[in-house]
Amino acid sequence: EPEVTQTPSHQVTQMGQEVILRCVPISNHLYFYWYRQILGQKVEFLVSFYNNEISEKSEIFDDQFSVERPDGSNFTLKIRSTKLEDSAMYFCATARADSSPLHFGNGTRLTVT
């Protein structure tokens, strides 16, 4: 079964540094999402992306965050200047169509020190 691939699986960074999290979607999927899960808490929506544009974003997704699909395959989440509270598991999800089932990657655990 096709999978969503996320890299890296773990990343440790210092406060104030930029990080880029990468996701390779399932090949025929057109809708892309980023979610965040702080340890022990629920999974929170960050942003949805379709046709090279943001479709919707949450209040969490402020100016420090950005997404793009630079080469038609990878889908990336950039955090410009990380804060301690950005420490979390970040999940990429993709779907064939809007409201179709989400398929999740295994996540990137980000630790900001």
Next chain:
Amino acid sequence: GIQVEQSPPDLILQEGANSTLRCNFSDSVNNLQWFHQNPWGQLINLFYIPSGTKQNGRLSATTVATERYSLLYISSSQTTDSGVYFCAVHVSGTYKYIFGTGTRLKVLA
């Protein structure tokens, strides 16, 4: 915004027992998924169930969209069923799924 509440928040079972997990949502939804988050943090897709009933082995799910709830049934539980179970709803008129509060299940041998 929509509220998605799951109950119970925590559940401890002996191996072999049956259980029912509930997901209530406060507004109209297009679709609903159930996920199992295993101890390694992976989100495993269990069911895509906007309405009706589906079964997959020892698991089954029922969604009654008009009454704004879904149920996940686990029969003959095994230790490997341990983890957190989330429902996620696709909110009508939006471009996102919203996750519920989760049920943390522990199955004892």
